[in-house]
Amino acid sequence: MMRKIRIALSGNPNSGKTTTFNAITGARQHIANYPGVTVEKKYGSVNHKGYEVEVVDLPGTYSLTAYSLEEIVARNFLVNERPDVVVDIVDASNLDRNLYLAVQFKELGIPLIIALNMVDVAKTRGTKVDEEALSDLFGVPVVPMVARSNKGIQDLLDKIVEVAQEDHEWRPEIITYGNDIDEGLNKIEDVIKKAPTLDKKYPERWLALKCLEGDDQIMELMKGDLESSREIEGIRKRISKHTMNTLEEEPEGIIADHRYGYIAGITKKSVKREIESRLNLSDKVDKVLTNRVIGPVIMLLILYGIYEFTFRISEAPVGWLEVFFGWLKGIVSGLIPDGYLHSLVVSGIIDGVGGVLGFVPLIMFMFFAIAIMEDFGYMARVAYMLDRVLRWFGLHGSSVMALLISGGISGGCAVPGVMATRTLRDPKERIATLLVVPFMNCGAKLPVFGMLIAAFFARDRARMLFVFTILSWSFALFAAKILRSTMLRGPKTPFVMELPPYRVPTIKGLFIHTWERTWQYIKKAGTIILGVSILLWAMMTFPGLSGEERQFYEDQRVENRMSFLTSPDVKGLVQNEKDMKDLEEVLGRYEGSFKDGMENPGSIAESPFWPVAEQIVSLKKSGGRAQGETVLYIPLALAYIDYGEKNGAIGLEEQQAALRGTIAGRIGLLMEGITSTIGFDYRTNIALVGGFLAKEVIVSTLGTAYSLGEVDPEDSIPLSEKLRNEPGWNPLVAFTLILFIMLYVPCFITVISIKRESSWKWACFSIAFNLVMAYLVSLAVYQVGLALGLGT
Amino acid sequence: MKKIIKMREMKENQRGIIKKVSARGNMGRRIREMGLVPDVQIWVQGRAPLKDPVAIKLRDFTLTLRNQEADNILVEVEEPS
Numbered sequence: 001m002m003r004k005i006r007i008a009l010s011g012n013p014n015s016g017k018t019t020t021f022n023a024i025t026g027a028r029q030h031i032a033n034y035p036g037v038t039v040e041k042k043y044g045s046v047n048h049k050g051y052e053v054e055v056v057d058l059p060g061t062y063s064l065t066a067y068s069l070e071e072i073v074a075r076n077f078l079v080n081e082r083p084d085v086v087v088d089i090v091d092a093s094n095l096d097r098n099l100y101l102a103v104q105f106k107e108l109g110i111p112l113i114i115a116l117n118m119v120d121v122a123k124t125r126g127t128k129v130d131e132e133a134l135s136d137l138f139g140v141p142v143v144p145m146v147a148r149s150n151k152g153i154q155d156l157l158d159k160i161v162e163v164a165q166e167d168h169e170w171r172p173e174i175i176t177y178g179n180d181i182d183e184g185l186n187k188i189e190d191v192i193k194k195a196p197t198l199d200k201k202y203p204e205r206w207l208a209l210k211c212l213e214g215d216d217q218i219m220e221l222m223k224g225d226l227e228s229s230r231e232i233e234g235i236r237k238r239i240s241k242h243t244m245n246t247l248e249e250e251p252e253g254i255i256a257d258h259r260y261g262y263i264a265g266i267t268k269k270s271v272k273r274e275i276e277s278r279l280n281l282s283d284k285v286d287k288v289l290t291n292r293v294i295g296p297v298i299m300l301l302i303l304y305g306i307y308e309f310t311f312r313i314s315e316a317p318v319g320w321l322e323v324f325f326g327w328l329k330g331i332v333s334g335l336i337p338d339g340y341l342h343s344l345v346v347s348g349i350i351d352g353v354g355g356v357l358g359f360v361p362l363i364m365f366m367f368f369a370i371a372i373m374e375d376f377g378y379m380a381r382v383a384y385m386l387d388r389v390l391r392w393f394g395l396h397g398s399s400v401m402a403l404l405i406s407g408g409i410s411g412g413c414a415v416p417g418v419m420a421t422r423t424l425r426d427p428k429e430r431i432a433t434l435l436v437v438p439f440m441n442c443g444a445k446l447p448v449f450g451m452l453i454a455a456f457f458a459r460d461r462a463r464m465l466f467v468f469t470i471l472s473w474s475f476a477l478f479a480a481k482i483l484r485s486t487m488l489r490g491p492k493t494p495f496v497m498e499l500p501p502y503r504v505p506t507i508k509g510l511f512i513h514t515w516e517r518t519w520q521y522i523k524k525a526g527t528i529i530l531g532v533s534i535l536l537w538a539m540m541t542f543p544g545l546s547g548e549e550r551q552f553y554e555d556q557r558v559e560n561r562m563s564f565l566t567s568p569d570v571k572g573l574v575q576n577e578k579d580m581k582d583l584e585e586v587l588g589r590y591e592g593s594f595k596d597g598m599e600n601p602g603s604i605a606e607s608p609f610w611p612v613a614e615q616i617v618s619l620k621k622s623g624g625r626a627q628g629e630t631v632l633y634i635p636l637a638l639a640y641i642d643y644g645e646k647n648g649a650i651g652l653e654e655q656q657a658a659l660r661g662t663i664a665g666r667i668g669l670l671m672e673g674i675t676s677t678i679g680f681d682y683r684t685n686i687a688l689v690g691g692f693l694a695k696e697v698i699v700s701t702l703g704t705a706y707s708l709g710e711v712d713p714e715d716s717i718p719l720s721e722k723l724r725n726e727p728g729w730n731p732l733v734a735f736t737l738i739l740f741i742m743l744y745v746p747c748f749i750t751v752i753s754i755k756r757e758s759s760w761k762w763a764c765f766s767i768a769f770n771l772v773m774a775y776l777v778s779l780a781v782y783q784v785g786l787a788l789g790l791g792t
Numbered sequence: 793m794k795k796i797i798k799m800r801e802m803k804e805n806q807r808g809i810i811k812k813v814s815a816r817g818n819m820g821r822r823i824r825e826m827g828l829v830p831d832v833q834i835w836v837q838g839r840a841p842l843k844d845p846v847a848i849k850l851r852d853f854t855l856t857l858r859n860q861e862a863d864n865i866l867v868e869v870e871e872p873s
Contacts, residue, residue, distance in 0.1 A: 397845070
């Protein structure tokens with residue numbers, strides 16, 4: 001049996017932690033959530049020298065205090081799970097600050113290895129780290145490496161195995177923070193040692209340190225023993241008062257200063273700076289990219305470029321998938337006989353799931369572009385440049401990330417967007433961001449917008465999409481401002497953010513980041529969308545028409561046929577029902593061979609109805625006489641065409657009646673009372689109800705609602721063309737509908753995500769708030785549009 | 793001539809040495825954790841388009857913070873007399 005080693009990978013954001021994780025585990029990665037919170041937990045494993053090394057990738061943190069959720073998660077994981085070794089990824093080119101976290105691991109006492117990453121970058125910047133000296137002074141093994149190019153990964157694994165073979169005792173390092181603090185620490189430690197009820201998972205000195213630092217989570221924990229807690233509080237106050245009097249500093253400030261002092265003592269002896277180069281390449285790039293004047297211009301160009309790139313490059317693959325699903329539909333249609341099962345599979349499952357999967361290329365390239373921006377380090381610059389603007393609307397520079405991922409450039413997804421709000425610390429700013437990210441134009445809304453724009457604004461597609469992107473930002477910011485000055489009023493939180501050095505992303509990293517998010521989207525198609533599609537199909541199919549109603553339409557059909565047969569133009573040529581069947585068959589064959597370009601129709605050409613069929617097709621096509629045919633068949637052909645049209649009309653009416661009678665139809669009709677004020681009929685309402693479950697199904701539902709009644713489903717014209725010719729539809733209705741869809745409700749899965757990130761209260765509020773906002777905006781636009789005479 | 797001013801008042805490209813960080817609570821802790829502690833050299837790398845936040849270079853990295861936070865940091869600078 002292979003022995004197991006459990007290690008935790010830790011490190012500052014941008015220290016190359018993820019790259020190291022990818023280099024160690026390769027494709028063997030899994031993602032889960034830490035229990036109780038929504039911070040992502042990535043883990044993977046690798047076999048090395050007869051050991052199975054299980055790696056958990058802790059969230060990137062600067063420290064181990066309770067400043068952010070990530071830090072608490074990282075800390076709790078170490079204390080509760082007690083991994084065998086912690087590997088702290090330390091950026092050699094930014095040593096001092098990176099070691100700050102390492103010092104805290106020493107305070108905790110957990111077995112530690114320092115993986116000194118990016119030694120190459122450090123060297124080019126004139127910083128040379130003497131690893132041995134660093135290891136001796138710091139008292140932990142140090143492994144130099146360059147994770148990007150896989151250098152040193154094997155050495156690191158060797159070292160992990162070596163350290164893991166030692167005992168796993170935690171040995172908290174005693175660091176001195178000056179007389180006042182040290183004395184306080186000793187006293188608090190004594191109190192904790194005497195308190196039997198306190199959690200023994202934590203080292204006592206570390207608990208004492210956190211008490212002096214004023215760590216909220218640990219102070220709460222201390223309240224488990226009220227008496228000790230009060231005693232500790234007393235000591236804390238005394239020390240604080242004393243240091244304030246003598247040093248004008250709070251204990252936590254002094255502790256941080258001493259940690260940095262401790263680091264400085266070590267780096268002074270182990271790091272050589274050969275040149276004092278202040279401006280490295282990354283800084284020079286920043287002189288341009290974050291320049292006060294051209295920075296914003298470049299930012300807009302980049303965002304617009306991403307938008308162009310995504311759409312251009314995904315156009316072809318989206319088309320291929322469309323063809324593929326069309327082909328699949330054809331195959332399946334041939335295999336399953338007409339009936340409920342046929343309609344369930346074709347209209348329900350293939351249309352629904354296919355509609356979603358068809359957009360995978362678009363989503364994928366969008367996430368790819370976002371991954372490039374993130375991995376390159378540009379996202380942080382965007383947050384930096386936009387912070388002042390967003391702050392005016394009550395948001396935070398980091399809100400940009402969530403907004404962009406949700407579809408700020410068009411084509412993201414609100415679910416990862418909602419999750420991205422985790423980086424925001426202040427609950428009010430976070431909730432405000434959460435509530436407005438669904439306004440962004442996510443990948444699921446794009447197909448609807450695309451279809452409506454193609455139908456009514458075909459001449460300037462790109463420009464219209466751009467307009468809607470700008471509009472969605474305006475609504476989101478405006479809504480945030482309203483929320484932040486009413487329900488979510490509160491102080492603005494600090495903005496302290498690192499601008500990581502620009503780095504060329506690794507291909508592997510980009511693929512992994514893109515795939516993770518794309519896979520979430522695909523998974524959604526296979527599960528939720530599949531369920532929703534089936535549900536919607538059922539809602540749009542049942543209960544259907546009663547026998548009586550069906551008889552009514554059947555009677556009309558019989559009547560139509562009788563009047564055809566008895567018409568003077570027909571009499572004699574088509575004499576009875578059997579002749580009629582023959583004619584229909586011949587016509588079907590003729591149209592079939594015509595379409596397939598089959599020149600040789602075979603024996604069927606001998607049928608007396610063959611010339612009639614020829615004439616009918618010719619009339620339908622050009623309205624003229626078929627070549628070489630006598631005038632004899634023209635009246636008959638005309639009568640037949642008339643009959644066919646009437647039959648089609650009856651069918652359409654029947655199916656419309658059937659749709660109205662279904663559950664979905666009744667809901668849609670019920671809502672018409674309200675939605676008629678913004679120009680939507682019951683069929684649109686059905687699609688909107690479906691869209692609440694998943695926006696992707698709006699197009700297919702509209703398609704089903706409007707395509708019902710097609711005489712020949714094989715010969716379906718695109719939905720956009722259909723809507724353009726549909727009475728009740730015009731550019732104003734389309735424009736209003738796009739706005740409404742942009743705003744109206746977060747999809748079901750987003751609501752669940754919002755609930756997970758906040759509470760049911762906010763999830764429900766988000767539905768109500770968005771609905772009201774969407775209705776009011778649509779009402780204003782539609783009614784003003786009508787008044788201006790645009791509604792034609 | 794040496795002079796102590798608030799970080800907000802520093803000009804672009806100006807250098808200085810941190811003398812005091814008076815921010816308290818979570819904010820104060822965060823600022824210190826990021827390495828803004830007394831005796832550290834900094835220089836102002838630039839400002840965002842609307843003059844806020846400010847980007848400063850310290851140790852080996854770039855940190856951005858709002859003017860509001862920069863008000864709590866006192867820096868010793870060389871002022872031409």
